[in-house]
Amino acid sequence: MPDLDDLLDIRTRRPAAIAAAASARRKPASLFGPHGRLMIIAADHPARGALRAGDDPLAMANRVDLLRRIRTALARPGVNGVLGTPDILEDLLLLGALDDKVVIGSMNRGGLAGTAFEIDDRFTAYDAQSITTAGFEGGKMLLRIDPDDAGTVSTLEACGSAVSALAARRRMAMVEPFIAHRVDGRVRNELTAEAMMRAMAVAAGLGTTSAYTWLKVPVVHDMERVMAATTLPALILGGEGEAAYGEWRKALDLPTVQGLVIGRSLLYPAGGSVSDAVDRAVSLL
Template sequence: MTGPLLDADRWRRLLRTRATDPYAVKRAYATRTQPERVLSPRGTLFLVAADHPARGALAAGANTMAMADRRSLLARLVEALEHPDVDGVLGSPDIVEELLLLGALEGKVVIGSMNRGGLDGATWTMDDRFTGYDAAGIADCGLQGGKMLLRIDDTDPSTAGTIEACAQAVSELAVCGLMAMIEPLPYHRDDDGTLRLRKDAPALARAIAVGSALGSTSAHTWLKMPSCDDPVTVFGATTLPCVVLGGVPSLDPAKDLESWGAALNQPVVRGLVVGRALLYPPDGDVRAAVDAAAKILSAAEAAA
């Protein structure tokens, strides 16, 4: 798989710092230039997602180990973050800290990924325990908010514990005045045990209703939702600000862009949070993939 790569000197400096200066991470958090606001001057939010490896999800396209190459992943993230329309990143602590040490997060919005315990493919995958950032850590590190995955399967008892944990995290983030970005996704298991995302309007609207009501206040809550065939019904289920998630990329990037564009035209939708579809495009051109997504977001904002 082609794509950008960190130069050898930059990569060696990062590895040396990791091995010899653990307090460099704390210094980088403390001295990072903060963004002036979460929303861009255009009133939108465009983040690159990079928390997949923490849940053991390493595949991108046909390459089942794409995101296992950390040097390549970081190079792709750095290139995406250099695009003027990309506002920041959503990531697990390890990736956020590596980007900090590379100097790639100055002035950027950073959303910390909180629950990654439901490992991809595990028998307990629906048990999405909190294993990453917590609200206190997000506040201490000067991040702009925390993201949590809420997969809802009415037949899986693990869902109840995740709902409760997410509600607590929403309340704790709100006390700190920080964004809680909830990703409420309805799932079901096929007869063969395969777990599948439901993208029908009733299931997605129901998930939005559940996610919107979590915690002691919704004042700081955002929702991260997939594009769908009936965005009017789905995004009409809330007044909360929403971002469109990229999800698993299809084999047709143009089709993905079209789908995101339909969702971005909804009044509550404020932006995009996309990972693999932009970081691992079929032609390896990360800059062009990011630019195409930025144009879709800009077109939706202009039409609003």
């Protein structure tokens, strides 16, 4: 198995090794881990220009360090998946870190953080065909709905098309919906129960079928009422600090919640090691 020092040589002189590694990857027998849930490490933030973790605005900018953290997380018992863009997933393929893991390709990263065009979230990474060709289990898309920004409608249309294309190939379509507003020049997600219920209702109706659609949602107030808004399977995202673990535990008790998709709070924990943070999250499942 190549190590980090070998990646540049492979990428420079043997780029076809990436497709070969994808073809050779051992596929997971099931979407679910030994705990009967999904435990996915999210690592698609950098491609949207979002490099902050905790108080460090450039924490995720060191790619070697990020890959080391992801590999540590993926090696922990109970972690059975990863979400990323092509650059990250291909590095992990070359490092042999994706065998038996559920792999979700991140699709729309064009709504760069802090830009004037953030809501017009173009599909700039994976599409349904490339996800299928790579043998991955699904694709993830971010859907921010800003009632005051006309760029929302193109994102809605693109997400609907992506849901249909993934479903036609029997691949999971993981949709992460928010109602969003621009405040002081920055896009802010509205994290109220009412906003999440509305966003989830829109996301669930995208595409020609919802048979392969999953929702990726944050913990907000009144989660029992929020999750009653859909019959689609859902995964809980994000959260920061000590309180996040309690929030995840409560959300996992709800019938539609099937696991966790956590990134920066586990890869860059405020205290302790990556292994400790990941093991604690797995213990909640």
